[in-house]
Amino acid sequence: MSDRYQSFTKTPIGRLAVKNLGLPDPATLRRYRAGDPLVTGTVLLGGRGRLAESLPGLLAPLGIDTAAAGATEDGARFQGLVFDATGLRSSDELVELERFFTPRLRSLDPCPRLIVLGTPPELVAGPERVTQRALEGFTRSLGKEIGRGGTVQLVYVADGFESSVASTLAFLLSPKSAYVSGQVVRIGTAHATAAQTAALPGGGAPLAGRVALVTGASRGIGEQIARVLHRDGARVVGLDVPQAASELQRVTDELDGDWLTLDITAPDAPQRIARHLTEKHGGVDIVVHNAGITRDRKLANMDEDRFGSVIAVNLTAPERITAELLAQGTIRPNGRIIGVSSIAGIAGNLGQTNYGASKAGVIGLVDSLADELTDGITINAVAPGFIITQMTAAVPFATREVGQRMNAMAQGGLPVDVAETIAWYADPASTAVNGNVVRVCGQMLLGA
Ligand SMILES: NC(=O)c1ccc[n+]([C@@H]2O[C@H](COP(=O)([O-])OP(=O)(O)OC[C@H]3O[C@@H](n4cnc5c(N)ncnc54)[C@H](O)[C@@H]3O)[C@@H](O)[C@H]2O)c1
Numbered sequence: 001m002s003d004r005y006q007s008f009t010k011t012p013i014g015r016l017a018v019k020n021l022g023l024p025d026p027a028t029l030r031r032y033r034a035g036d037p038l039v040t041g042t043v044l045l046g047g048r049g050r051l052a053e054s055l056p057g058l059l060a061p062l063g064i065d066t067a068a069a070g071a072t073e074d075g076a077r078f079q080g081l082v083f084d085a086t087g088l089r090s091s092d093e094l095v096e097l098e099r100f101f102t103p104r105l106r107s108l109d110p111c112p113r114l115i116v117l118g119t120p121p122e123l124v125a126g127p128e129r130v131t132q133r134a135l136e137g138f139t140r141s142l143g144k145e146i147g148r149g150g151t152v153q154l155v156y157v158a159d160g161f162e163s164s165v166a167s168t169l170a171f172l173l174s175p176k177s178a179y180v181s182g183q184v185v186r187i188g189t190a191h192a193t194a195a196q197t198a199a200l201p202g203g204g205a206p207l208a209g210r211v212a213l214v215t216g217a218s219r220g221i222g223e224q225i226a227r228v229l230h231r232d233g234a235r236v237v238g239l240d241v242p243q244a245a246s247e248l249q250r251v252t253d254e255l256d257g258d259w260l261t262l263d264i265t266a267p268d269a270p271q272r273i274a275r276h277l278t279e280k281h282g283g284v285d286i287v288v289h290n291a292g293i294t295r296d297r298k299l300a301n302m303d304e305d306r307f308g309s310v311i312a313v314n315l316t317a318p319e320r321i322t323a324e325l326l327a328q329g330t331i332r333p334n335g336r337i338i339g340v341s342s343i344a345g346i347a348g349n350l351g352q353t354n355y356g357a358s359k360a361g362v363i364g365l366v367d368s369l370a371d372e373l374t375d376g377i378t379i380n381a382v383a384p385g386f387i388i389t390q391m392t393a394a395v396p397f398a399t400r401e402v403g404q405r406m407n408a409m410a411q412g413g414l415p416v417d418v419a420e421t422i423a424w425y426a427d428p429a430s431t432a433v434n435g436n437v438v439r440v441c442g443q444m445l446l447g448a
Contacts, residue, residue, distance in 0.1 A: 003388065003404065006411055024410035027149035029178040030111045031416060034231050038174040039064045041079025041109045046070075046100040049086030051117050051162050058166045064173060069100060078104060080113040080173045085135055086157065088118075090127045097138055111149035113173045114142065117165075120156040120189050132156075136184055143182035143443045144408050151181035161188030164432035167206075171424035179417035181408055182443035190370035190378075190435030205233030206427045211281045213273070215239045215264055215321075216291030218248035220389040221340070224415035225288055228423050230255040234286060237277065239264070264291055264317035265309075270324030277330050286336045286426045287325060289318035289362070294391070296351040307354040314358035319365060322379075331377055336426045339365055339381035340418070341437060346383055347446040359383070363437050370435030378434040380425045385441025388412040409442035 006026045032038075045055050046069035056066045067076070083100050101114070121133040135154050143152040153172050157165055164187055171177050172185075212229045216222035217238030226236045236257035240248040245261045252259040260276050262269055277284045292314045295306040318339060325331050344352050345359025362381055369379045386392060386403040392412070395403065404412040418440045425433060 003411055005401065005404070024405045026405075026409060026411035027111070027147065029149045029409065029411075030175040031178050031414070032175040032420065036175070037063050038170055038176075039079055039113075041065070042067050042076070043080035043082055043113075043173060044069055044073075044076075044078045044104065045082050045084070047082075047084035047087065047096065047117070049084040049088070049117070050119075050159065051086055051157060051165065052084040054162055055082065055084070055169075058163065059169065059173075062166065062170050064170075073104075075107075077107050077109050078112070079109045080115070081108070082115045082117065082169070082173075084117045085132075086117060086119045088128075088131050088135075091131050091134060094131060094134055094138070097135075101142070105146075108148075108150065111151075111175065111178070112146070113177070114139075114146065114150065114152040115169070115172055116152075116154050118154060118156050120158055120186055123158055123189070139184075140182045140443075146181075146408075149178070149409065151177060153177075153181070154184045156184065156186045156189070158186075158188030161432050164188060164429075167424060167427040167429035168433060171420070176420040176424070178420075179409065179413035179442050180421060180438060180440050183438050185433070185436055185438060188432045206429065207286070207423075208233035210234045210285040210426075210428075211237060211277070211283065212286035212288065212426065213237045213239060213277065213284050214288045214290055217251060217259075218244040219251075220391060221384070221387060221415040221418050222288075222290040223251050224419040225290055225422050226251055226255060226257065228416065228419035229286065229288075229426060230257065232423050232426070234426070235281070237281065237284070239273070240291070264321065265312045269317065270321045273321055274324050274328045274330045277325075278328070283330050283332045284325065284335070285332050286338070287322070287331065288338045288340070288422055288426075289321070290340045291317070292340060292342075292358075294352070294355050296355065298351050299353045302353065310354040311358050311361075314355070315361040315365075318362065322365070322369070326373075326377075333375040333377070334428055334431060335375075335377040336430075337369070337373075337377065337379040338422050338425050339363075339379070341381045341383040343383055343385045343439060343441055343444055343446060346437075346439070347444075366435060366437060373434070376431045378425070378431060380433060380436045380438070382418055382421045382425075383437055383439045383441070384413065384418050385439060385444040386412040387415060387418060387440070389415060406446065407442035407444040411442065413440055413442055 139154040212234040218240040341362040342359040
């Protein structure tokens with residue numbers, strides 16, 4: 001399932017065609033390999049506000065080298081630029097963004113990581129609210145300009161949560177976020193407790209001792225989620241339909257994990273899952289609602305079964321399973337509930353009224369629970385764009401080409417890109433990351 005167009009652009013004739021015909025030129029994205037340092041190269045820190053002073057101390061234990069803007073920078077190249085914009089209180093101060101970023105944009109390593117830190121606009125008022133809201137247009141636009149596999153994000157940090165940013169910066173500064181760009185992350189806004197544990201440097205096992213349930217784990221994105229959570233130390237319980245039992249066992253055997261086969265839409269599925277997790281594992285720490293289906297048809301040609309089955313698998317089952325696991329106390333303190341939404345749930349998609357509704361509903365589930373959860377339990381979702389899997393390999397060539405190129409990186413993502421984002425939410429240090437929906441879409445041009 002390789003991207004043949006991208007391979008072609010790396011050949012001599014392909015390079016010529018890209019240059020002369022102005023064709024999309026997908027960069028080779030750097031992805032994280034187990035044991036690698038989180039960041040190779042230096043991260044330059046600038047700006048002024050609540051976070052600037054504490055950043056070097058937060059990043060050093062993660063093995064991330066930092067330098068302060070204004071120190072000798074002659075000839076220096078940077079892997080990352082982080083600008084603390086929490087001190088900007090009126091719109092005329094926004095020019096400080098230009099002063100920091102512009103002179104450094106030509107001295108960045110390949111696949112650079114740029115981050116702006118701000119204050120959630122909804123938590124402040126007047127000119128400060130205007131200024132902080134403006135940061136979103138800046139980062140989303142820079143994301144579309146940066147090129148060379150670079151990413152640009154905005155992280156809004158609520159007052160009092162300055163020390164809870166480590167796991168988020170570790171993810172966003174590292175190759176783990178290769179296909180995540182133009183995103184806005186909020187820390188400490190929904191009901192949240194400050195992080196107690198620090199994220200570990202690359203090679204660590206932040207999920208050691210944790211049990212993770214992954215639905216739809218026999219293949220595609222679910223299989224990769226299982227692999228990445230296992231890499232980070234979790235004991236994985238894979239779940240899939242009985243027809244996928246042998247593939248599921250192959251995956252979980254390799255990961256020294258456990259498995260469970262059932263249809264998540266079965267009336268007694270939530271109770272059976274709760275019982276299995278309690279009896280065999282004493283509970284669960286991470287629940288990833290990944291299982292999903294599509295049954296595309298324009299609404300004019302839709303029948304009730306097609307519509308209803310997609311809602312049942314993608315939305316009603318995660319709602320019911322989550323409710324049961326919470327009611328039974330199966331999810332342990334500092335637990336994680338993670339939904340898999342889709343760009344179709346944000347921008348809509350032709351032929352996908354059922355799928356779009358189900359995936360927007362997953363975002364609704366995040367919104368409805370984020371403020372209610374207690375004991376450090378969080379709920380967040382990922383919204384993948386075009387991810388290269390068996391499902392998307394079946395999409396007709398022309399549609400697939402458009403889907404793959406219509407993003408700032410001019411390529412599709414890989415299942416591992418979704419899995420790494422989920423591993424960031426799952427990190428025990430991400431307790432203050434609650435109520436977020438992050439797109440894993442290479443900054444797709446649809447649905448900003
Ligand atoms: N591939 C993409 O581009 C893309 C984009 C956006 C969102 N997503 C979402 O990511 C998730 C995984 O997608 P994928 O591409 O890996 O799909 P996939 O079809 O390869 O895998 C889905 C898995 O879910 C399982 N499953 C389906 N119905 C089930 C049920 N009733 N009970 C238990 N298990 C069931 C399947 O057996 C399968 O193993 C889905 O929720 C999908 O909607 C995928």
